[in-house]
Amino acid sequence: MRFSMLPSVFVQMFKKPWTNKFPAKYAPSNTTQFLADVGEGKAEIVPPIQTPKGFRGKIKYDKEKCTGCQLCIKYCPCEAIEFKPKEKKIKIFLARCCFCSQCNDVCPTNCLTMGDEFLLADADPYSKDLIVE
Amino acid sequence: MKQTATTKTSYHIPVGPIHPALKEPVYFEFEIDGERIIDVNVKLGHIHRGVEWASRKRNPIQVLYLAERICGICSYCHPAAFSLAVEAAADIQVPERAEYLRVIQGELERICSHILWAGVAAHEIGFDTVLYFTWQIREKALDLTEYLTGNRITKGIMTIGGIRRDITKDMLPRIKRDLQFFKDNFEKLRHIFLDDKTIKMRSQGAGILTKKDALKLCAVGPTTRASGVKKDVRVDTSYFAYGDLDIDYITPDVLTGNINGDVYDRIIQRLLEVKQSIDLVEQCIDEMPAGEIVSEPKIPKLMNQLKKVNGEGVGRHEAPRGEVIHYVKFNGQTENPYTWKVRAPTYNNILPWIPMLKGEQIADIPIVAASTDPCMSCTNRVAIVNNNSKYELTKEQLHKMSVEKTRRFMK
Numbered sequence: 001m002r003f004s005m006l007p008s009v010f011v012q013m014f015k016k017p018w019t020n021k022f023p024a025k026y027a028p029s030n031t032t033q034f035l036a037d038v039g040e041g042k043a044e045i046v047p048p049i050q051t052p053k054g055f056r057g058k059i060k061y062d063k064e065k066c067t068g069c070q071l072c073i074k075y076c077p078c079e080a081i082e083f084k085p086k087e088k089k090i091k092i093f094l095a096r097c098c099f100c101s102q103c104n105d106v107c108p109t110n111c112l113t114m115g116d117e118f119l120l121a122d123a124d125p126y127s128k129d130l131i132v133e
Numbered sequence: 134m135k136q137t138a139t140t141k142t143s144y145h146i147p148v149g150p151i152h153p154a155l156k157e158p159v160y161f162e163f164e165i166d167g168e169r170i171i172d173v174n175v176k177l178g179h180i181h182r183g184v185e186w187a188s189r190k191r192n193p194i195q196v197l198y199l200a201e202r203i204c205g206i207c208s209y210c211h212p213a214a215f216s217l218a219v220e221a222a223a224d225i226q227v228p229e230r231a232e233y234l235r236v237i238q239g240e241l242e243r244i245c246s247h248i249l250w251a252g253v254a255a256h257e258i259g260f261d262t263v264l265y266f267t268w269q270i271r272e273k274a275l276d277l278t279e280y281l282t283g284n285r286i287t288k289g290i291m292t293i294g295g296i297r298r299d300i301t302k303d304m305l306p307r308i309k310r311d312l313q314f315f316k317d318n319f320e321k322l323r324h325i326f327l328d329d330k331t332i333k334m335r336s337q338g339a340g341i342l343t344k345k346d347a348l349k350l351c352a353v354g355p356t357t358r359a360s361g362v363k364k365d366v367r368v369d370t371s372y373f374a375y376g377d378l379d380i381d382y383i384t385p386d387v388l389t390g391n392i393n394g395d396v397y398d399r400i401i402q403r404l405l406e407v408k409q410s411i412d413l414v415e416q417c418i419d420e421m422p423a424g425e426i427v428s429e430p431k432i433p434k435l436m437n438q439l440k441k442v443n444g445e446g447v448g449r450h451e452a453p454r455g456e457v458i459h460y461v462k463f464n465g466q467t468e469n470p471y472t473w474k475v476r477a478p479t480y481n482n483i484l485p486w487i488p489m490l491k492g493e494q495i496a497d498i499p500i501v502a503a504s505t506d507p508c509m510s511c512t513n514r515v516a517i518v519n520n521n522s523k524y525e526l527t528k529e530q531l532h533k534m535s536v537e538k539t540r541r542f543m544k
Contacts, residue, residue: 005266008321052280052283055279100198102289
């Protein structure tokens with residue numbers, strides 16, 4: 001057959017696209033301004049697709065449960081975790097984190113879990129959003 | 134390249150190391166006569182990243198994630214081969230259920246990789262509709278991967294002595310539904326690739342690698358199987374659970390009846406392997422026994438075990454591109470590997486480019502080069518630098534050095 005793909009192409013013309021148009025239907029010229037508008041309620045955001053079960057997002061840290069055993073620091077593949085010797089607690093730099101959840105596996109008290117949050121882009125690697133403590 | 138080869142009728146075309154047509158840095162020197170390629174020279178070593186060196190400061194659990202980042206598409210194969218090597222060195226027994234789960238992950242990665250390759254091959258000959266069609270199927274495969282492992286590309290699923298995530302009963306309907314989707318679309322894909330005139334025109338008789346050359350140059354994976362060499366680690370060594378599954382060598386003559394070793398055969402080869410992979414995943418789901426998924430869940434305990442190991446291990450795994458080999462040595466003092474050596478499959482598939490490209494036209498370079506599914510970043514393991522410039526030794530220089538050493542001993 002000469003044009004075996006032609007039927008699929010015609011069908012595709014009348015189909016809704018698979019792509020989820022996040023954050024807006026048309027790309028905003030200024031993303032920071034657009035997000036500020038969303039915060040004030042002037043613009044509407046197209047929500048991202050729901051993350052699946054077992055997704056590895058931003059780490060959640062339960063400070064009360066942590067005993068300061070430093071096992072997570074020993075097994076972190078990208079040295080993203082720092083120990084605070086005075087408080088005997090940890091500080092996680094998400095800018096270095098590779099989201100492998102190995103620290104959750106080694107933690108003897110289960111004080112670390114993986115969250116759902118994934119919109120973690122930031123110009124400053126030491127910003128408040130990117131440090132978990 | 135020899136200077137004497139330059140005559141008035143032929144000329145050089147250098148391509149690379151950074152070139153819009155190449156996705157990764159590799160340097161070609163073509164000797165061209167009109168439209169025909171007379172001679173090819175390939176130069177590597179533009180993208181050394183020091184991965185093996187970095188492993189010396191890390192313990193085996195950390196090296197798993199480092200191994201994952203050797204290659205983006207083979208992000209399961211490298212940790213798998215590394216785990217096999219460590220398990221061989223430390224004599225760790227993997228639970229049976231984990232072996233089956235490892236096969237499922239490996240075959241799912243093969244489906245992703247081969248379908249991606251099919252799209253890239255279609256793009257190289259200018260058939261972009263097929264590119265989008267194959268990537269639509271791949272998107273489903275990636276969604277399934279995300280559902281099973283938590284991530285689309287760098288899966289982080291492998292661990293030493295088992296696997297990190299189990300497949301529970303409530304996951305099975307979703308997996309079966311997606312496998313059915315792959316099967317339905319596989320038929321469509323096979324029809325496009327095998328019956329369409331566009332693909333036949335460009336790929337039949339192009340880039341021929343004979344069985345003799347494939348054996349001589351030690352080609353691996355689909356590249357060598359498409360030339361009729363029956364070489365597959367899954368069948369040869371039956372690691373993981375492959376020994377229990379119904380698996381045999383696949384060569385393109387299953388479908389077409391004869392083997393030419395051209396680009397068309399390599400396309401057929403990969404499509405047949407996708408079908409085989411779907412079949413293997415189904416077999417695994419049916420036959421999977423219940424039980425533990427990891428031999429030692431407490432990682433500090435496992436590390437104490439590895440600290441005492443004084444020995445070496447080799448791990449071999451059939452990656453989508455061919456055989457990947459990892460060698461690990463422990464010295465019994467720390468848990469960090471004393472040596473770690475990686476041999477990625479593309480390393481063996483570079484030299485077969487030379488017989489494939491000789492005699493072809495300039496326009497055939499992209500499809501012929503892409504037909505081995507090259508992944509240059511995986512191959513670069515060594516860079517020797519002297520006075521801030523690249524340091525190379527020719528065969529004659531090496532021979533001279535060897536003779537000099539003998540003379541030194543004679544004194």
